[in-house]
Every structure is written in structure tokens, then in C-alpha cells.
Amino acid sequence: MTAIRGRYPIADRNRCTLAMPSGWTSGQNLPIIPVSLILNPRKRKRLEMEDAFEVRLHRSGRTIPIPAGETILKTLLDAGVDVDFSCAMGGCGTCETRIVQGIPDHRDNYLSDEEKAQNDVIMICCSRSKSPVLVLDL
Numbered sequence: 722m723t724a725i726r727g728r729y730p731i732a733d734r735n736r737c738t739l740a741m742p743s744g745w746t747s748g749q750n751l752p753i754i755p756v757s758l759i760l761n762p763r764k765r766k767r768l769e770m771e772d773a774f775e776v777r778l779h780r781s782g783r784t785i786p787i788p789a790g791e792t793i794l795k796t797l798l799d800a801g802v803d804v805d806f807s808c809a810m811g812g813c814g815t816c817e818t819r820i821v822q823g824i825p826d827h828r829d830n831y832l833s834d835e836e837k838a839q840n841d842v843i844m845i846c847c848s849r850s851k852s853p854v855l856v857l858d859l
């Protein structure tokens with residue numbers, strides 16, 4: 722059995738064990754699951770509870786529904802909207818987009834906590850919306 726070292730207490734190791742598929746025995750291939758999802762139940766629950774919302778493009782007037790489990794970036798690209806991006810993982814800042822109205826659910830690693838608190842820009846490659854409609858400067 723793989724030991725988890727570091728700052729996680731024994732209780733979290735038990736939680737990790739519970740996350741293994743039933744019938745699993747050592748030597749079998751396991752699905753790749755990010756450790757952060759296994760060890761962080763709040764993050765796992767947040768991903769499970771994603772809601773759909775709408776993005777309104779302020780300049781063009783278009784309204785585009787963002788389905789649960791889909792990124793704003795991919796949905797906009799699929800809809801033919803020309804947006805810049807690079808890493809698509811919330812780390813580079815290339816997809817930063819100004820928010821005209823709405824409350825973002827910041828999930829990137831690019832903005833500082835202070836910048837996230839201002840709620841005036843969003844990384845559309847990974848962040849979502851806390852409000853039913855997010856109006857973007859696009």
C-alpha cells in the first residue's frame with residue numbers, strides 16, 4: 722500500500738483508502754485521480770455540485786449557456802467566439818477577461834487573493850460563476 726507522507730493526518734489516509742475502488746488489490750492499475758480531489762473533500766464536493774450558468778458577451782450581445790462540468794473557454798470556442806488562451810489550466814493569465822457584471826467563482830492560480838476579491842477579471846479557462854449570469858467584456 723502506498724503511504725502518504727507530509728502534512729496530512731492519519732484520518733486523511735483513511736479517507737484516501739476509502740476512495741479506492743471496491744475489490745482493488747495491489748498490482749492492479751487504478752484510474753488516475755488527482756490527490757487533491759481525494760484529500761480535499763470540499764474541492765471534490767464543489768466539482769460535483771457545479772451548476773450551469775449563462776455568459777453574456779457585453780460587446781456582441783450574445784448569450785451563451787455554460788453547461789455544468791464545461792469551461793467557459795471551451796464553450797466560447799465551440800460557439801465560435803475568438804478568445805486568447807494558452808495553458809488552459811489557470812496558471813498563465815492569457816485568458817484573463819474583464820467582468821462587466823456578475824460574481825465569478827475564481828479557480829485559477831494566477832490571480833492573487835486581493836485580485837480575486839475585486840471580482841473585476843476572470844480566468845475563463847477554469848473559473849466559473851457564482852451568479853446565474855456573468856457578463857464579460859467580449
Ligand code: FES
Pocket residue numbers: 805806807808809810811812813814815816817829831844845846847
Ligand atoms: S489560459 Fe492560462 S490562465 Fe487561462
